[in-house]
Amino acid sequence: MPETNSITDTRATVVETRRISHDVTVITLDCPAIAASAKPGNFVNIKVSDTTLPLLRRPFSIHNVRGGLIDIMVKAAGRGSALFCDSTKGSTMMVLGPLGTCFDISGNKFNTAILVSGGIGTAPMLFLEKELKAKGIKVINLIGGRTKEELLAQELSNCRLATDDGSAGFRGTVVELLREELPALKQDGALKVFSCGPNPMLKAVAAFCREQSLRCDISLESVMGCGIGICYGCSVEVKKPDGGLRTILLCQEGPVIDAELLAV
Ligand SMILES: Cc1cc2nc3c(=O)[nH]c(=O)nc-3n(C[C@H](O)[C@H](O)[C@H](O)COP(=O)(O)OP(=O)(O)OC[C@H]3O[C@@H](n4cnc5c(N)ncnc54)[C@H](O)[C@@H]3O)c2cc1C
Ligand code: FES
Known part of the structure; x- marks a missing residue:
């Protein structure tokens, strides 16, 4: 996966907050240095409080870049993310980034991108969609959630939805939706999946893409402490070419990895 350089640790001001569902808020931060070098799939590590509660920073994908601003789409999952969701316009916080690997949209091996996301995993897709479209690549979003309240399709284009309970779109998982849609999507030429x-x-996405011989990048999650390769809190096992396993630090060799590393 391509990596980023020019990492900055900056005190950023919250310029806007926008609640988009009962537990998800989009927060806009003014941090021009990070915005200038961010790539889709990168994340930032944010000290959401000036107190020691929580002590460690929390990792969040870059949802969008607008000039010198970055948007973060945050789901209140625990104390840190809930505090972040409640931040107010004009408040400031330390933001480290851009960190990690990015989605590989280089080269010209595909002309249609299938963006497969679930729940808060839709967060990095807006930035990715924008960059793909700027390269003239067609984008289709397959978006899943347990219920229609969990779908985060705002601002994305060409969306097909899946819910576990059938309250919106296809009834079933987003991977089942991908299986259903694939024959028609194959008419669009060379495909690549981003998830x-x-x-x-x-x-499940990785296993399906392997079965279908589809190229696929996935953005994995793990608990992260430092975000810069020091604490070893983000160790995950991935597959080696010989079938054995090796351990990577997800903040360094991820969060975006080739799905082949995960496929079983
Ligand atoms: C690379 C990366 C990008 C991410 N991008 C986003 C994003 O764009 N938007 C968003 O809302 N969330 C994102 N997350 C998840 C987010 O970092 C966690 O929800 C957050 O750190 C939880 O902190 P907390 O203090 O709110 O919860 P805690 O009280 O620490 O934990 C609450 C729950 O979240 C789990 N958790 C804690 N840390 C993580 C973690 N790093 N990843 C996954 N689960 C965790 C805990 O096991 C627990 O179940 C991302 C995580 C990673 C690793
Ligand atoms: S988060 Fe500390 S080593 Fe990766």
Whole structure:
């Protein structure tokens, strides 16, 4: 996966907050240095409070870049993310980034991108969609959630939806939707899949793409402490070419990896 350089640790001001569902808020931060070198799939590590609660920073994908601003789409999952969701316009916080690997949209081996996301995993897709479209690549979004309230399709184009309970779109998982849609999508030429969501969903996407010989990048999640390769809190096992396993630090060799590393 391509990597980023020019990492900055900056005190950023919150310029806007926008609640988009009962537990998800989009927060806009003014951080021109990070915005200038961010690539889709990168994340930032944010000290959401000036107190020691929580002590460690929290990792969040870059949802969008607009000039010198970055948007973060945050789901209140625990104390840190809930505090972040409640941040107010004009408040400031330390933001380290851009960090990690990015989605590989280089070269000209595909002309249609299928963006498969689930739950808060849809967060990095807006930035990715924008960059793909700027390269003239067609984008289709397959977006999943347990219920229609969990779908985060705002601002994305060409969306096909899946819910576990059938309350919107296809009834079933987003991977089942991908299986259903694939024959028609193959008419669009060379495809590449980009995926982010809960790790079990990503395993299913990786296995499906392997079965179908589709190129696929996935953005994995793990608990992260430092975000810069020091704490070893983000170790995950991936597959080696010989079938054995090796351990990577997800903040360094991820979060975006080739799905082949995960496929079983
Ligand atoms: C590379 C990366 C990008 C991410 N991007 C986003 C994003 O764009 N938007 C978003 O809302 N969330 C994102 N997350 C998840 C987010 O970092 C966690 O929800 C957050 O750190 C939880 O902190 P907390 O203090 O709110 O919860 P805690 O009280 O620490 O934990 C609450 C729950 O979240 C789980 N958790 C804690 N840390 C993580 C973690 N790093 N990853 C996954 N689960 C965790 C805990 O096991 C627990 O179940 C991302 C995570 C990673 C690794
Ligand atoms: S988060 Fe500390 S080593 Fe990766």
